[in-house]
Amino acid sequence: MSSYLISGGRPLGGQITVHGSKNAALPIIAASLLHRGVTVLRGCPDILDVRYMLEILRSIGCEVLYQEDMLRIDASEIDLANLSRECIGKMRSSILLLGAMLGRCRSMALDYPGGCTIGARPVDIHLAALEQMGVHIEEQDEAIHCETRGLLGARIVLPYPSVGATENLMMAGAMAEGITWIGNAAKEPEVVDLARFLEAMGVTVYGAGTERIGILGKCRLQDAEYTVMSDRIVAGTYLLAAAGTGGEIEILNVAEQHIHCLLHVCEAMGCQVRMTDRGIFLKSARRLFAVEDIHTQPFPGFPTDMQSQLMAVLATARGETTIYEHIFENRFRTAEELRKMGADIQIKNNRAVVRGAAKLKGCQVSARDLRGGAALVIAGLMAEGDTIVENSIFVERGYQDICKDLTQLDARIRHCRDAHKGRIIGK
Numbered sequence: 001m002s003s004y005l006i007s008g009g010r011p012l013g014g015q016i017t018v019h020g021s022k023n024a025a026l027p028i029i030a031a032s033l034l035h036r037g038v039t040v041l042r043g044c045p046d047i048l049d050v051r052y053m054l055e056i057l058r059s060i061g062c063e064v065l066y067q068e069d070m071l072r073i074d075a076s077e078i079d080l081a082n083l084s085r086e087c088i089g090k091m092r093s094s095i096l097l098l099g100a101m102l103g104r105c106r107s108m109a110l111d112y113p114g115g116c117t118i119g120a121r122p123v124d125i126h127l128a129a130l131e132q133m134g135v136h137i138e139e140q141d142e143a144i145h146c147e148t149r150g151l152l153g154a155r156i157v158l159p160y161p162s163v164g165a166t167e168n169l170m171m172a173g174a175m176a177e178g179i180t181w182i183g184n185a186a187k188e189p190e191v192v193d194l195a196r197f198l199e200a201m202g203v204t205v206y207g208a209g210t211e212r213i214g215i216l217g218k219c220r221l222q223d224a225e226y227t228v229m230s231d232r233i234v235a236g237t238y239l240l241a242a243a244g245t246g247g248e249i250e251i252l253n254v255a256e257q258h259i260h261c262l263l264h265v266c267e268a269m270g271c272q273v274r275m276t277d278r279g280i281f282l283k284s285a286r287r288l289f290a291v292e293d294i295h296t297q298p299f300p301g302f303p304t305d306m307q308s309q310l311m312a313v314l315a316t317a318r319g320e321t322t323i324y325e326h327i328f329e330n331r332f333r334t335a336e337e338l339r340k341m342g343a344d345i346q347i348k349n350n351r352a353v354v355r356g357a358a359k360l361k362g363c364q365v366s367a368r369d370l371r372g373g374a375a376l377v378i379a380g381l382m383a384e385g386d387t388i389v390e391n392s393i394f395v396e397r398g399y400q401d402i403c404k405d406l407t408q409l410d411a412r413i414r415h416c417r418d419a420h421k422g423r424i425i426g427k
């Protein structure tokens, strides 16, 4: 089992450019299947979830060339017969393939994408909307069998602004007869990035970033070259790490409007935040303050993907904060690990009450999910002494090289295959 070994108690300092966004790259890679030709993506992050998605594309006959941060996908010829069910099961984001595959091949069977530790992750919103577009869906023995005689544009209103369902429908709409309107659509920046990529391929998209998106179907598609947006969650993770360690850092390539809500919370905790001509600068305070209630919401509200990382920082802030997790039903599991380090966190239903302790103490903890693992890394950087964060594979799903990035920001952290034999840096 691989782990991170962290020697805590040092403020972060320096500048960093964060890698491309996982949650933009995954739908964009799926959308490359819409076109019987070549897509070139720049800034695509080299992370586990992207590798799983590329394995799926290779299994159906795509030619995939990944060199440094340039990814070339040739989807001229695809055949679902060899679809890698193993990879499908590894990653629930594989549901994002449905819209593009139905548009291209008119049928697809995929195993129910696994839930994960943060929640059941149902796909009912995706399926109900695709049925409105002329897709016949049968669910048999844990698999979803979909087929269509041809996708039809429809006026759809989502019961919840699901990010993945919005993205799936945008891809299906690109291949449908007529125009597809998506009401109560997700407004996340990653949805907008997908829309920009679709436009680069020749699709006409209306209203991306608003709650009403229109997609004009059957556009003539073309080879496209596109640069994926930077990862706002990775950027937010590093800003919170600087906040929690009393440091000061500058993130060079993230848009303020993509993490405005998080920056507002950092200022409320006592950090100085300002825009520079290259990005965002944050200077922490000696000891942070707890903040009023935090509610995770769809964009532009506070992102659920930053909830665990904020909880770690609040664990030593002066006062008490209540965090309400409204999006995923099981996203407080990291609290148990933070308690081992001395955090005072009480969980009741979807509420976590965090009372700031004076200090965290380094110890051995286990990551349970992607963002929870990143939160434990932050806690290790804040803590007195050494911390081992086990199950680093969770973090590798969404962070290209968190050790390299944090070392560049003056942290003492290293990755090792077997922590029990490893030594903390500098010892």
Ligand code: EPZ
Binding pocket: 022, 023, 024, 026, 093, 119, 120, 121, 122, 123, 124, 125, 126, 127, 160, 161, 162, 163, 164, 165, 190, 304, 305, 327, 328, 329, 370, 371, 398
């Ligand atoms: C995307 O997941 C992101 N993943 C998640 O990031 C992110 O937390 C989430 O959006 C919310 O912002 C990717 O983009 C690959 P949803 P997604 O559909 O699309 C319920 C990370 O850490 N729901 O907006 O799965 C669902 O259970 C990951 O990078 C249904 O009930 O999120 C959840 O409660 C974690 N039925 C809520 O909606 C459905 O058919 C939000 O889900 C679909 C969703």
